[in-house]
Amino acid sequence: MATTAVPASGKPVKTWFGHPGGLVVLFLTEMWERFSFYGMRAILTLFLATELTDGGFGMDDVAAASLYAIYNSMVYFMALPGGWIADRILGTRRSVLWGGIIIALGHYSLAFSARSMFYLGLVLIVLGTGLLKPNISAMVGELYDKHPELHESRRDAGFTLFYLGINLGAFFAPLLTGIFAARNDWHVAFGIAAVGMTIAVIQYVLGSRRLEGVGLKAHKPLLAHERNKILKIAGIVLAVIVILLAVDVAAGTFKADHVKNALTILALVVPALYFIMMFRDRTLTHQERSRVSAYVWIFIGATLFWMIYDQAGSLVNLFTNEKVDRTVGSFEIPTAWFQSVNPVLILLLAPVFAWMWTKLDRRQPATPVKFSLALLGIGLSFLVMGAAGAAAARGLISPWWIVLVYLIQTCAELLLSPVGLSVTTKLAPLRYASQVMGLWFLATAAGNALNTWVTPLSGKLSDAAYYGSLGLLAIIVGVCFWFGARRIGQLMSGVH
Secondary structure, three states: OOEEOOOOOOEEEEEEEEOOOOHHHHHHHHHHHHHHHHHHHHHHHHHHOOOHHHHOOOOHHHHHHHHHHHHHHHHOOHHHHHHHHHHHHOOOOHHHHHHHHHHHHHHHHHOOOOHHHHHHHHHHHHHHHHHHHHHHHHHHHHHHHOOOOOOOHHHHHHHHHHHHHHHHHHHHHHHHHHHHHHHOOOHHHHHHHHHHHHHHHHHHHHHHHHHHHOOOOOOOOOOOHHHHHHHHHHHHHHHHHHHHHHHHHHOOOOOHHHHHHHHHHHHHHHHHHHHHHHHOOOOOHHHHHHHHHHHHHHHHHHHHHHHHHHHHHHHHHHHHHHHHEEEEEEEEEEEHHHHHHHHHHHHHHHHHHHHHHHHHHHOOHHHHHHHHHHHHHHHHHHHHHHHHHHHOOOOOOOOHHHHHHHHHHHHHHHHHHHHHHHHHHHHHHHHHHHHHHHHOOOOOOOHHHHHHHHHHHOOOHHHHHHHHHHHHHHHHHHHHHHHHHHHHHHOOOOOO
8 A cells, every 4th residue: 555755855755554665666576586486496306306207307315305405505605695795896776686687597497408407597596596685685674774754663564574575475386386396397387486586577677766776886885906806816716616626527536416515515614714703803892702602502503403494395395295195085285385384384473473572571581592492393393204204104194294394393483583583683793793694694504504414314214213313403402502591691791
């Protein structure tokens, strides 16, 4: 619903339900981008593991899950350089636009049958998402900065609407792409994701006038000497990569796993280097150093959480496809439809959690305790998966097993994801505020990177042993967080 408001500039602008009019543009862009991302995510491992005769790549489950893990890891890893490019070179407006175009090209590439085009598509989606994902969220915040006349609660409500867009896209996409995937019309399914991203780009361009000049310039443009230095470093890094790759190929030892392992190590080493850099900064106050120490534990907990949680799109998805009775009468539920369970539960439960925290007010658990509960929850979900695996050894199991797993995981996610995002902004030293926000994305990248080494264990263990072991690991770490919550709270130095 469009109305008008008078911001600090004195010029009337159209609003959307009392919010800046540009919010609807960003809402729709993010909704369609997430539609394309989750639509493809829901069918990726299924496609990789499907036999060649049915149009897939014929990979075994372990290889498919491993490729999915490194792809997912790089999607979140690239948020860090994507944010840097926006801050120093393009500005958030152009970063989101180019990111959207590159993502669309990536999805169109997936629609071709050639393997080379498929892998090119994955690379393009990774690069484009790195440009778009962190910067569109930043634009929402910048849009409200243009309207100081709006109360802070209006900004919070705006981000809630934005989050609604994410989950709407994530809910509807698997329902649509899943229909064609079930018919083995894989490239039509990937094409649907491409169309979604194209719609996102078109409406973003058409609605750009409503963005009130947000993101047109880089916040801290590169100076000439900085640009030359970065180009030199980038050239050296590229040369080293090319030389190592050439030597590997010339020696006849090259394997795709070498690239996968290199990217895995990169996703684990970079956050470690960031923490080392901050700890070595002698300008940090005692309080800031203490808070960074606390954030190390937050990061470790989040990494383990996402390592388990994101297997929903890989091994749990394949388990659902192969070992769950999806027949209702004469209709067989497409496997990808189960990927819509989490977003619909988020839409239903997020308001309940928000109401609960408001009701509890100062009596609500501290952040380390919430992290403890989240880890206990994600561990419990995999214990349920272990029990489902044991039951599946005797035949197909009820789909309610999978729904129960996703319900527990959604509750755990609501305890960790928004809380972790909030505490990241509070614990970050001022001079590292943007970089520490990037570290939050790197926790997801690191968790998925670990899955390239963890998920192969599923090929050596029974389902009950694999899922049960990871579930117990998460529960043990959750218990450690519970007993260490007071100490972590002390390190947080006043941050709740």
